[in-house]
Amino acid sequence: MAVHEITKQFSLKEALKTFGLPRIIIVLFLITLWVVSMSLEIPFPQLLSDTLVRWGMNGVLVLAMVPSIMAGTGLYFGLPVGIICGLIGGLLAIELNLVGFTAFFAAILFSIPLAMIAGWGYGWMMNRLKGSEMTVATYIGFSIVSLMCIFWAMAPFKSPEMAWPIGRGLRVTISLASRYDKILNDFLSFRIFGIYIPTGLLIFFLGMCLLVKFFFTTKVGIALKASGENPRFSQASGVHVDSMRIIGNIFSTVLGAIGILVYSQSFGFLQLYTAPLFMGFLAAASILIGGASIKKASILHVLLGTFLFQGLLVVSLPVANKVATLGSLAEISRIIVSNGVILYALAQKSGD
């Protein structure tokens, strides 16, 4: 009658197995680079500060992967769709001449309805392309970026901060210096042992994580998760699987829009034209490094993966510059790591 407890013996081997070989390698690689950087007298607190900032600024973009993966539509390679909605929100806030927190939150508010509409359309398309979501998503991302290049060049924005001084259209990068540059980063920020802690940024990032976590405890969230895990099961329980997939993609798109605004305020610029092109791949690589697969992802994967990925990028640039004076070495290593990880994850597809 009683529940039969089967005591599980803790074993190191088992623990390492759940952590995963790729993560072990990457953690070791990161630690090695840290040690090397110290021996090269690169200031370590500076590296850690940069890592924390980049962790927070990229985090929400990586978080955008989660709803899509959970809903069963795979990695959200359509991230540029969300990014573009966020950028439009950001531009509108500048056009209305808003500054500070008002500008930042107004940008988010403007972008959310856009992202919801775009996300619905994107989800609708995913439902018609079951089985090849990720391939098609990649090309949707590429196409939308190119399409928007035309839009940026024709957009009727008047603000002199954004438009080219001569002719029409928007600049390639738009400075946020007089708007909401580092508004989250500097909120309640402080230094400890020479490490800069971007408190506001981290609070915002973790807040978004909690929001997503909360969503997955709601009725809809649970149905969405079940639809991704086993569509036939959900269907047998009377859940509209296709609607759930659309909701997942809307959620991902909204997070993508918010994510780019967080990224931009930290970066100090809104980047238009082809800048969003590869952001989807970087975010995908981050969550995969964190231990997610194309079928399963959690907040922990986001936190861990973004930290490892960004930590690697931050440290590899100065180290590479000191070791070899090849200008593009850091960029090369970043491409190798990110694409290598994506390739690894896709190869695991059939393995689970």
Place this chain on the structure above:
Amino acid sequence: MQSSEYVLQMDGIGKEYHGNRVLSGVDLHLKPGEIHGIVGENGAGKSTLMNILFGMSVIQSTGGHEGVVKIDGKPSSIHSPVDAMNLGIGMVHQEFMLIPGFSITENIKLNREQTKPNLVSRVFGKDMRTLDRVAMGKDARQALDTLDMNIDQWVTIAGLPVGHMQFIEIAREIDKTNLKVLVFDEPTAVLTESEAVNLLKAMKDIAKRGIAILFITHRLQEIIDVCDRITVLRDGKMVAVKEQKETSIHQLAELMIGNKVGEVMRSKKKDVCTEPVILSIKNLKVAMSGEEVKNVSLEVHRGEIIGIGGLAGQGKLGIANGIMGLHPASGEVIYEGESFKLNDTIHALERGMAFVSEDRRSVGLLLDSSIEQNIAFTAMQRQEKYLRTIAFLKQANKKEIRSLAQQMIKDLDIRCTGPTQMTRRLSGGNQQKVCIARALCLNPKLLFVSEPTRGIDVGAKKLVLQTLVRLSEDLGMTIVMTSSELAELISVCDRIAIVTEGKIAGILKPTDSQVEFGLMMAGAKDGST
């Protein structure tokens, strides 16, 4: 060279899959020119026996088999289908293995093409030779003529009627010059009556040429019509070998089913027909591949346990799946006196039906979610149970779900490490209990249970069946139980409907004789009452 009376001798054949015995001590002896029938229920071991004969990789990769296979008196080791082919064993497949875009001749000669040398082949070897189409066509013609088929040998396969495809498969086999034994695995299942008659005639012709035929079918009438001798398998054992003259359909049916009085689980069965009808099905058709329901009419009475039995592939599983809206269905269904919408799972669940699927792993469970999530899911989504409202959001109520899961674990005796264990890690029987628990959360008035004991061990089987009986007796739940295991239907159900070829062949009482069940399942006309 040693000669032998038998062309094929299989002695003492046995097989275990991961400690699960499926075949033991089977002897099969085949004379040249003999038609030998093999009959048995699903799971009696027929396919395993054939897999051994053909050296299929499922056998090899699970540690081989026991016993000896002798061809022409010589012990032979068959490790792959290619070995079997070289030894002169051929097979006519149930699913046609033909390439639709190729002509009949090309299909017959596939991979055995006659070739002529040419300039290129002299340099690059045999693979570059030209096909000798004339010789190939001649051979194909000859094979087709043997089967009385006056169809052009250069027509492409695509678009030919099913019956023709079957014959082309046969032509391909008899075209092999060394053919000694030809296996027919359920060849008539997809054929019309007249095509089946032709096929049986062709089999006799082939046998006259000295080729031994192994004939596997559920249709006892066909067995009696063409076979010289018949081997009956039951539960992996050889029950009897009979000469055709000495036996009858009745006897075969009885041998096949055996004395299947399972453990009686219920003291008294109800006389259900006096109870009101809760579910009335008329002319139900369900498009479920492999389990198509062609035309089923059935009445289910309140409070009964009605069993749906029959052999695999006859359509018994399609009935529950169709009513629950999981596969496209049409027909007229009346539930509790009101009309019932088909093809609408939500409607079915809201009207108080619940379903435990036969496909536990791909429909019944979220394998990577916890036991408690699995149990509460449907009730949460469809009946708004186990939720609490925060602002305007409905959130899962962890506490309620946890206590529900603990209650179910206790009630159904689910062996686990706790309510948060992933269902993937549970044994088949405990997974099944989780599926049942999920259905019970809905407080259904009508419960469909399909193959409740498939793939679970004996002890767990009994517990699952006892649970069903308890639901019926304590809660008055109406249960429609679909199962391939006749014994368990007999031990639990009030009435048993037998489905053959997508239709209800008849409804029997658990007390009816084994022969009657056997005849009805085998589709013998005189079996219906």
